[in-house]
Amino acid sequence: MLHPDLEALAVLLGEWQGVGRGGFPTIDDFEYREETRFGHLGKPYLTYSQSTWRLPAGEVVHGEVGFWRPQPGGRVELVVAHPSGVVEVGEGTVRAGHIELASTTVAGTGSAKEVTEIRRVVDVSEDTLRYRLEMAAVGQSLGFHLEAELYRT
Amino acid sequence: MLHPDLEALAVLLGEWQGVGRGGFPTIDDFEYREETRFGHLGKPYLTYSQSTWRLPAGEVVHGEVGFWRPQPGGRVELVVAHPSGVVEVGEGTVRAGHIELASTTVAGTGSAKEVTEIRRVVDVSEDTLRYRLEMAAVGQSLGFHLEAELYRT
Numbered sequence: 001m002l003h004p005d006l007e008a009l010a011v012l013l014g015e016w017q018g019v020g021r022g023g024f025p026t027i028d029d030f031e032y033r034e035e036t037r038f039g040h041l042g043k044p045y046l047t048y049s050q051s052t053w054r055l056p057a058g059e060v061v062h063g064e065v066g067f068w069r070p071q072p073g074g075r076v077e078l079v080v081a082h083p084s085g086v087v088e089v090g091e092g093t094v095r096a097g098h099i100e101l102a103s104t105t106v107a108g109t110g111s112a113k114e115v116t117e118i119r120r121v122v123d124v125s126e127d128t129l130r131y132r133l134e135m136a137a138v139g140q141s142l143g144f145h146l147e148a149e150l151y152r153t
Numbered sequence: 154m155l156h157p158d159l160e161a162l163a164v165l166l167g168e169w170q171g172v173g174r175g176g177f178p179t180i181d182d183f184e185y186r187e188e189t190r191f192g193h194l195g196k197p198y199l200t201y202s203q204s205t206w207r208l209p210a211g212e213v214v215h216g217e218v219g220f221w222r223p224q225p226g227g228r229v230e231l232v233v234a235h236p237s238g239v240v241e242v243g244e245g246t247v248r249a250g251h252i253e254l255a256s257t258t259v260a261g262t263g264s265a266k267e268v269t270e271i272r273r274v275v276d277v278s279e280d281t282l283r284y285r286l287e288m289a290a291v292g293q294s295l296g297f298h299l300e301a302e303l304y305r306t
Contacts, residue, residue, distance in 0.1 A: 041213045045236050049218070060194045065202070065218040066234035069262060077262035079234040081219035083198050087232050087240035089260050107242050107258035109222060109230035 005044040008094045009070050011124040012038040012046060018129075019055065020148025025140050031055040034148050036129075038068070045069045048080070070094065076101060078120075085112030090120065097124040113138055127152035158197040158223050161247045164277040165191040165199060165221065171282075172208065173301025178293045184208040187301050189282075191221070198222045201233070223247065229254060231273075238265030243273065250277040266291055280305035 002010060016036045023029040032052040039047040046068040052061040066080035066088075078090035078101050086108045092101035099122040106115045117136040122129065133146040155163060169189045176182040185205040192200040199221040205214040219233035219241075231243035231254050239261045245254035252275040259268045270289040275282065286299040 041216065043213055043236065047216065047218075047236075060196055063194065063200065065200075065220075067218075067236045067238075069236075069238055069264070071264055077238055077264060079236075079238055079240050079262065081232040081234040081240065083196065083200075083220045083222075083232075085220075085222055085230055085232055085242075087234065087242055087258070087260070089238075089240055089262055091263060104262070105240070105258075105260035107240070107260060109232065109242055109257070110244060111222070111224055111230060 001042055002040060003042060003044045005070050006040060006046065007070075008074060009038075009046055009068055009076065009099075011097045012068065012122075012129070013040065014038060015153045016129050016150035017153050018148055018150035020052070020146055022146045024135070024137070024145050025143065026138055030061075032061050032148075033058075034150060036150060085109035086115050088115075088118050090118065092120075098122075117142055154195055155193060156195060156197045159193060159199065160223075161227060162191075162199055162221055162223050162229065162252075164250045165275075165282070166193065167191060168306045169282050169303035170306050171301055171303030173205070173299055175299045177288070177290070177298050178296065179291055183214075185214050185301075186211075187303060189303060238262035239268050241268075241271050243271065245273075251275075270295055 021031050034052045036050040049065045051063045054061045064080050064082045069077040074093050076092050076094045080088040089105040090101035090103050101120045103118040115137040119134045122131045129150040134142050135145045136142040174184050187205045189203040202218045204216045207214045217233050217235045222230040227246050229247045233241040242258040243254035243256050254273040256271040268290040272287045275284040282303040287295050288298045289295040
């Protein structure tokens, strides 16, 4: 049974697929296919896993995992582990399917590229999920990194 | 195909089930059932997901997710997101199925209980995986938190 605290985030629940594009001043622009799943275990958080594959070739690009934690007053907390050796703690708000999160901590392993800030905006309208992710990394200030449009499967 | 860098961590690959016990100065001792999965995507990291259920009742206790990243010279990096609102970056070594990791960063969301250090020791011998996890948290110094013995399924 869905935990009652999850009401504001319940629009995320399910499996999503779609296409996105990425870029950053230090890398070439790229397009990707994405599969993302939000689940729950009856507890007051959503499980989150995302996988992306480069288009058109199809090799694995990324695959972050974590948890989305609703808080009182329309607040949301996010914890994510990235296969690039980065962890992210985000805090923000959810209102009517619109979620905004800004990192409060981004840290990495010794071999990871330095990421210093991540911001996410997610909009869910019925069976469409759009997100935009900005980051500051490797000496570059906060700017566009990813955006995608996903459909509920 | 398994990425060649994963050789030293390949003993972890697969699905594991077993029973563990937990404790900490601030909580009652407890026992749990665990299911853990290490997978790979052809990239130089292992995917990791762990779920635990309290015994004997069976409710969900925990469910961390993340990535294990082998490095040159028998080093290992770990990034984990915890549903309790905590992220963990660990670094350590692997040698002949024996892995030791100590956190270099532990951070949490505003509502998370404060965890300041996590240490993990994992031993894999054929189809048995034993681990012990120590943590420092909520003002308590580093000490026993979890240990379990899992079998490859």
